[in-house]
Amino acid sequence: MSKKTKQIAIYGKGGIGKSTTTSNISAALAAAGYKVMQFGCDPKSDSTNTLRGGKYIPTVLDTLREKNTVKAEEVLFQGFGGVYCVEAGGPAPGVGCAGRGIITAVQLLKQLRVFDELDLDFVLYDVLGDVVCGGFAVPIREGIAEHVFTVSSADFMAIYAANNLFKGIQKYSNSGGALLGGVIANSINAPYAKEIIDDFVKQTSTQVVGYVPRSVTVTQSELQGKTTIEAAPNSEQAKVYQHLAQRIANHTDSKTPTPLDIQELREWAAKWADQLLAMETGEVRSAAASI
Template sequence: MAKKIKQIAIYGKGGIGKSTTTSNITAALSTMGYKVMQFGCDPKSDSTNTLRDGTYIPTVLDTLREKNKVNAHDVIFEGFNGTYCVEAGGPAPGVGCAGRGIITAVQLFKEQRIFEELDLDVVIYDVLGDVVCGGFAVPIREGIAEHVFTVSSSDFMAVYAANNLFKGIQKYSNSGGALLGGVIANSINQPYSKEIIDDFVTRTNTQVMEYVPRSVTVTQSELQGKTTIEAAPESEQAKIYKRLAAKIADHTDSKVPSPLSVDELKQWASKWGDYLLALETGQITSSATGI
């Protein structure tokens, strides 16, 4: 019997640090002995750059535009520590569906049974999470990924995108769609940031997988075109990414989240806004309760 390949999808709004987080998870898993493929699903096609010294790779869609038929091996490139890197790609700017690259790439790899051939342990789909498009929902809708994680800071638009993702997971959960593993809390450098995320996950029936602070080590590493795992393996930030990767590797119990309605989310955000204003103006000085 063929082994079960762990397929996960990591979503998050643009600019939230999703690809940075995903690449460090991929790199960390590889150092733990797992055979990992990172599948970039953003039309910008830069998901895997820091696994390959900052270089771009030809995308599935670009290659298909040049050839009528593509061997999947032509669009798989080696990254840090033997990882496999793929970029689905997108259409020319202003033309076509941005999610088509995901649909096309997934079909190609399924037809050619690439995951089985490479004997992979983990496949990680790095997916843009703030675009309402059927293509971007493919890893969830079609049950390609079994577990979904979302990267979110405590900023409202990041939480809003996460809540929308929860709605998508809930919608497809009855037809074999992927379920939610939890939230990766990113850029958590202030106590109130942790409180906001903790409150959000409690209200939506999920969990925080790890709290990841904003760190200059990440910036320094990316300026070298590398993940923190490669460039600064003994740093505190690398230890956090390794801890997160281990939790994801061990994770088995995903579930259907309970997203907030638009009105509930607005009310929730308004209460936190009032609290932060009171904290800023000195009206309160301690952690809020009962928000």
Template sequence: MSAPTPATATVQFRQRERLRAEAAVEPDAPAAGPVTKATQIIAIYGKGGIGKSFTLANLSYMMAQQGKKVLLIGCDPKSDTTSLLFGGKATPTIIETSAKKKLAGEPVAIGDVCFKRDGVFAMELGGPEVGRGCGGRGIIHGFETLEKLGFHEWGFDYVLLDFLGDVVCGGFGLPIARDMCQKVIVVGSNDLQSLYVANNVCRAVEYFRKLGGNVGVAGMVINKDDGTGEAQAFARNAGIPVLASIPAHEDIRRKSAAYEIIGKPDGPWGPLFVQLATHVAEAPPVRPVPQSQDELLALFSSDAVGRDVVLEPATVFDMMGSTEVTKPSLEVIYDAA
């Protein structure tokens, strides 16, 4: 291949310099004021089993009782987001309904996939069975179906999206990557794994901010709070507020297990969810400060996370049970001309 001409080399050099200059420009800070769009679209992320569905079912119920028009969308392949809202009853998912309607040659209608209770509208995207497809691709397909149903024209005050946070494929990061929501809320507890997931979500938000995205983190909900303080410390270090601390209380556990809504204005836990609803509505999206692995470990005592362990390198003898033998390299070495 012939060498580039001086003119071509000059053009390539200028292109590289322009790209370097663009990459060095820091993105604008996220909006610090209240969200001005008519509909607030909020994505909630967290470790599987941490209590996202519990939090969202009760939050959406409380918002509806306050006169807000709320849509709850489950984006977890387990399709359990709406179960608590509907007393344990499963709803047809968008993906399975879409497949059945397609086979029958019929279009999907709103009433096929969206259901309501006491002012809360809810639906499940669903996902493939184990080993039969990509959950992230199912999320993308589900949102494509929602767009065909007129998602962007629906007149809701709040749309709450329930996402699994410990799956890293692109479909689950859709709201952050494509600016489909204005802000993100993370749900965590006082354990390392849930905070690791919360931190990964903060990393994703920061990554897409650097690419020109506009999504920020509105705050953290601490679920099953036992008062040990690790989640509070994480939120403080990450620069995000704590929107609510839901205690590790037997009454909450028992009622949640029985698919009972506790976020009712006249119930004993009503004030907690009134506070959460207010904070969720008013909290501005902020740019988080993701933590390193060592910074996460530092939130916990060394006997809890094993920080006193010293990494000991393995040897060839460990692997083969014999003395290490240095084999000659097959690399061809040319003498200097």
């Protein structure tokens, strides 16, 4: 019998660094000796680029568009460290239903039993993050991923998207869906950014699994079409990703988050807006205020 594959979904608002983070985690896990698959669930189909030297691969849906049946080897491509790369793909912008496309692609791979046959340790789904419809929730529904992580910066819109994802997780949590592992805090450089994320995870009963600073090393690596793990394995940034990957590999117990409702979220954001303004104008609000 094959070992239990750990299936993980990584969500986040568009442009927040999901694919960069996911690819580096995949690369780090592969470098640590695990068998890994990365499944890009975004119609842009560029999730696995940096694992494959910047090259695009044929997507599941592109292949389906041409013919009715698809074989595993037509859509599975190995990249850095032997990571299996799959892209769900999707329709041209503005037509069809990308959400249904994700469902079709994920179900097809499940039917082909590739997860079992490849004897994988990890499958990472890299999913477009706003969970706009049922299609983008399919990786967190019953029988697909068990753990969800979300990539978020301290920007309000990224947190808003993360909060929406928490709502999706909460909805499916009673019916055997995936639970939340935690937040991967990305682009955390300013001290207040860390505080904002820390406060958000406290409010929503979850945790931060890693803080990833913004780094020029990542940009340099991506311009070469590589992950940081591949291009600069000894850099500080690579250590951050290795640490994050280890944390995720060791992670076992995910929980149901407690998302804020829209009014609570607005109030929470307004409170932070006041605090940041006070910081900018030099007002002292800490314990030192009494001096």
